[in-house]
Amino acid sequence: MEWWSPSLNVDQEFAKLVNRMHPPRVTVDNITDKKATLIKVDSANKRGSLLEVVQVLTDMNILIKRAYISSDGEWFMDVFHVTDQYGNKLAGDNVADRIQQSLGPRGCSFRSLRGSVGVQSAMQHTTIELTGRDRPGLLSEVFAVLSNLKCNVVSAEIWTHNSRIASIVYIIDNETRLAIDDSERLAKIKQLLLFILKGDRDKRGAQTTVSPGATHTQRRLHQLMYADRDYDLDGFDYDHDHDHYHDRSKLSRNMKPFVTVENCSEKGYTVVNLRCPDRPKLLFDTVCTLTDMQYVVYHATIIAEELDASQEFYIRHTDGCPISSEAERQRVINCLEAAIKRRIPEGVRLDLSGEDRVGFLSDVTRIFRENGLSITRAELTTIGSKAKDTFYVMDSSGDQVKTKTIEAVQNALGESVVTLKEENISTTTNSKANSQHTVRFSLSNLFRSRSEKFLYNLGLISSCSEVV
Structure with missing residues (x-):
């Protein structure tokens, strides 16, 4: 029965x-x-x-x-x-x-958030969720650990905003090409990634959680960032590695969104007005945020036919009440501004393609790190046997990327194809006429010694010979 x-x-x-x-x-x-x-x-x-x-x-x-x-x-x-x-x-x-x-009866449901490192097993891959304090070289460490544990990254998306990072990484076992479902192995992956994320400098600390069910990547990234309170920072972060403050937002090429929140007492609504430069997925980002903040949109007018976008929402909290305090009003403004800005990439775009293999991303991100580049956003995919990756990078000090730095990165890599958008590259010579050009290089001659030394220094292996 x-x-x-x-x-x-x-x-x-x-x-x-x-x-x-x-x-x-x-x-x-x-x-x-x-x-x-x-x-x-x-x-x-x-x-x-x-x-x-x-x-x-x-x-x-x-x-x-x-x-x-x-x-x-x-x-x-x-x-x-x-x-x-x-x-x-x-x-x-x-x-x-x-x-x-x-819109069927089952609809979509999104789970709540409790931690900052999650590993879940699906039919085709295992999903790793990461949130924490961003710092130069963090992704290099993450991918080095996954490579050492024989995990192959099939796709990933990484956002950074206000010195915080959120990432969803889809992995498979390199030998079986299937999702990893061994509980001891999953526990080890979580333990080592937590060790990297937490370190001894993240004031909030990192936690672990296992999240069941499927996930919509960009929807989940908004949830992760919101749960990590990326909206609650002022854009400055003390860099312990370089012993100075730097403003990661100073290279932003986008105007600050204009958001107002006022109550409409006659109808019992709160009216949210938003204006900012238009871009794809803007409405998705703002509606995600209002939903995560437990607001219901009763009426809305959206206009995005020119370069600017205008959005007007009539909202109430899920309990039916409008916004009741100045602190709540300011929080809505901060969260909407963060939702708009966290998707906007900063820095130089590098489109990279190469033969997929375990350690591919570990090698690429290590070279970025060795040349003083920080990753501000990334979209990583695998199509067949090819890795198709897009990185946005900037100088770790917060300055513009210099031409000689990009050239050093190119010299460190060997025969795949990279498309480089260099409108934000700082150079002492005259800027080139074309904003894009294609550079060919190869990954076949990369040396593993520095990756081995890095893992050894982290305490993740007892000797360099353990890295195969």
Whole structure:
């Protein structure tokens, strides 16, 4: 006989009933607007509906030019004016099916956060979550440990903001090419990564947690950063390694977002207005933040047709109350500013491709570290047997990257292809006419001795000969 608990199942059964009575309806209109496709979404209202729809559009690389949102009551009604990533109307019609799926009775759920190092096992890979204090060379240490433990990184995404770092790394066992599910091995991975993250200088300390279930990478990165309170720092960090203060934000090429938060006493809402330069995924970032802060969006107007974006939200806390204090109001402002800025990369972009192998990322990030470069953001993927990685790097002191530093990095590597965007490279000579050029080099002649010495100094191996 199947066990049933009213306290656990009534809400789920009611949600299924409502969806059967009022199934989600999504229409795609390519006629009304001359420049954009209209996507209209009607559904029974439930918490998180807006985030689910915006997440689907974001995952499909659809740009939201205008949006009108209303979910006050039992019904959820949205109208999105969208284009593809090239500014054209949408050609396919699978977007309607994907949105309807996301609004089904099961919907999406996002787990709470408690720690700063997590390892979870999925069918195809094992997921490692990292948060902590950022410092020069941190990722070099992380990838060196994974390489030493015979873990192959198949993909990863790393964000840094306000001297904090959040990363989600997907790994497999190098021999079996499968997810790692051995509990002792997972415990060792967590222990060593925690040792690296915590060190003796992270005032907040690092903790470990095992998180079950699947994860949406960028959604999870927002959660990790928010839980780590990256919004609560002022952008300055004392660098113990170099014995001075430096401002990591001084190279930011983006204007500070303008955010206001005011109460609308007549209607019992809090009104959030936001203006900043437009960019892809902006609405996703702001809606993620409001959701994580336990606010419900009842109405919203989004305009992003020019270089600037304007967003207006009418919100209440999940208990139905508007913002009630100056401290809470300021916290919303800080969190929205952080959500917008944490995705914006700083520094020079390096696109790197090479033959995938254990230790590939360890070698690359070690060379960055040896040449005084810090990684501010990274997107790492594996396609077939090739590693396709994008790094944003800056000088560890916070200054612009010098041309001679990039040349030194290139000389240290041998025959793969790197595309270098060098608009932020500091040089004493005249700047080159082209903002991009392609440099060929190879990773085949890298020496392992420094990596071995590094692991030995960390105490992770007892002798250099243990590194195979």
